[in-house]
Amino acid sequence: MDCVFCKIICKEIPSDIIFEDDKVMAFMDIRPVSRGHALVVPKEHKADIVETDDDVISDTVLEAKKIAAAIQHALHADGFTISTNRGEAAGQTVFHLHFHIIPRYRRDGLTAWPHQDTTPETRSQIAAEIKKQLL
Ligand code: AMP
Numbered sequence: 001m002d003c004v005f006c007k008i009i010c011k012e013i014p015s016d017i018i019f020e021d022d023k024v025m026a027f028m029d030i031r032p033v034s035r036g037h038a039l040v041v042p043k044e045h046k047a048d049i050v051e052t053d054d055d056v057i058s059d060t061v062l063e064a065k066k067i068a069a070a071i072q073h074a075l076h077a078d079g080f081t082i083s084t085n086r087g088e089a090a091g092q093t094v095f096h097l098h099f100h101i102i103p104r105y106r107r108d109g110l111t112a113w114p115h116q117d118t119t120p121e122t123r124s125q126i127a128a129e130i131k132k133q134l135l
């Protein structure tokens with residue numbers, strides 16, 4: 001399969017692995033957003049979080065929580081951001097589920113997402129659309 005993360009998982013291409021068990025692997029991001037940026041992936045290939053079985057997501061996220069705390073302590077970071085992208089529109093470039101662990105440092109200059117003002121009417125209307133889908 002032509003998937004760079006599957007190739008890392010089967011050690012076909014090198015990476016800086018920081019954790020591995022039978023289900024999950026974590027390795028350093030090749031183009032880090034901040035010092036210590038790591039990726040946590042399930043060994044099973046699935047394109048993104050929606051395509052992945054709940055038990056696999058659960059295993060991966062629980063490991064990501066542990067690894068993120070370890071990274072924060074090891075690198076004396078001040079916190080961390082955990083995120084995952086689904087789809088090109090969200091910025092996904094590797095279509096094998098992965099959780100980014102981005103250590104955060106005070107004054108790291110990583111600006112927050114741009115917030116927008118809304119009206120109560122707009123918020124209610126959007127909430128209603130979403131709730132219909134959740135029924
Ligand atoms: P995303 O844009 O959410 O799909 O994230 C993909 C991430 O994978 C990016 O942060 C890349 O820098 C990272 N990446 C791509 N190729 C490699 C690789 N060979 N080793 C480590 N990280 C990689």
Ligand code: ZN
Nearest residue numbers: 003006045096
């Ligand atoms: Zn893969």
